[in-house]
Amino acid sequence: MATTIKPGESYGFFTDTSICIGCKACEVACKEWNQLQGNSPKFLADSYDNTGQLDAQNWRHVKFIDNVPEQTVDAGNGTAWLMMSDVCKHCKHASCMEVCPTGAIIRTEFDTVFIQQDVCNGCRNCVAACPYSVIAMNETTGTAHKCTLCYDRLQGGLEPACAKACPTQSIQFGPLADLQKKADVRLAALHSQGSTQAQLYGRDDTVYGGLNAFFLLMDKPETYGLPNAANAGLPSRNDVGGYLAAFVTAVVGVVAGIVAFRRRGES
């Protein structure tokens, strides 16, 4: 059933990696709608992945993670190859928004994180801050790019292109509260089937206050290149400490200067 999209509500993605088949329809749909030319394909020699990473041309990227055990212990349980359609997480507490000096990065009326291309000046502070390696520079425009969660489509009442194209419903779009309920049901089903390693990432507020684009993972977050809750720190965690250390240094430095330059009555 089509979702009615209303400004003022929180929307997002629930990406269920347990049913991702690595078809990359999401990558193609994203590029097609957002008119991303893409980079030249690379032969990475370790999987069917030839885009490699999220960047200015890849706003969706299907990760292929070789998780094949040394010895086969059972039928694989869906975890021998982990596939995950990665995307901007649209964090509630977004590191990129926190450090952006121009005000280019905003939270939209759909509670998503959006980079205004006419405001961004390419300082790359958001690139340094994004813990998921999502944001990248477009060298042609000189601005930072990432998934917009199809802001233009949402304004037109359409769901994002990747979710629309996903053949297995690994990528689901909708109101965040609805997605969270679906995720809880799916997790319970997997646990009841014995897939106890399955876990939700970004469903609650332990990671950056919660993610609007959250995931069901079949292994620990680090395996997918995602920081776990202990490592999910905002850049501002170093703000006060960094300035404090600089302040103490300034005081000691000034005292040292006074000692060196003080009037000593030399003739």
Place this chain on the structure above:
Amino acid sequence: MHLAAEHFVRSPQWTWYILFYFFFAGLAGGSYVVSTLLRLAGDVRDEPAARLGFYISLVATAICPILLTADLGVSWARFWHMLVDVTPGDTGLNFKSGSPMSVGVWALLLFGFFVGISALDTWARDRGGRSEGLLGAIIGRAFNLVGAIFGLFIASYTGVLLSVSNQPVWSDTWMLGGLFLASGLSGSAALIGLLTRYRPEAAFSLGRLHEADAYFSILELVLLVAFFITVSAAGTAGRTLPLLPLWLLALVGIGSSLVAGRGHMRVRPAGSSAVIARAGTDTLIVSLLVLLGVLALRAAVIFSAQ
């Protein structure tokens, strides 16, 4: 302090422009601070050296916005977006206290005002023979004092800017702001000392500058040790190892300061005479090594994460 053990972040590709911006920001802020200290705490005979520092600060500060603008690449014409939010329907001045880059841009603008007026004041003292400058003795000193506070900020915030990120090494320590400040002060004392070669009446301050440089270098060394302890605790010290030659260059700079300052750090009783000698080849070599160390330190820190 939160120590992040694992990082999955992309490098921002802050390279040469930013490296040299950090270098000149350190010298701009540091020179202003050293000059103010020479003027306020020093002997009247330190005034020529203080004036040198204000001129250095002017040149270094003038270079900074050029480097920052060049770093924006094809978006260079949008540099002013740092100061003005051009979001349609939400235009206004941009200031985000939680973004060191935003705070730093404003600080650089205000510091530029202090540097410009101080350089003009210094020029008036030099050319017009107005010993108290354009602002008068009391207001002039207060002006220098406020300018020096901005100078301390400009020389240090670049390190805080790196820490306020999610990059390995940078975000694993709080020491970078202090480290860059101590290094900037050291480099500034060395540069002013070097340029006393071209202003003979400033030679009086050379020994004091060497002494100050040595103190700043001791501070830098302490902070460098603290930096390595913190990044080691975070498990990212290994990323600094490939840049060993740069760290060694930074240490050579610190060592040079300590060697040059050795003879000046002894406590002398009041009234004793000080040896006044013009800057010679040894000062030239030491100052260049110190400045090279200042640059190498910043390069080592910047490239450790990228």
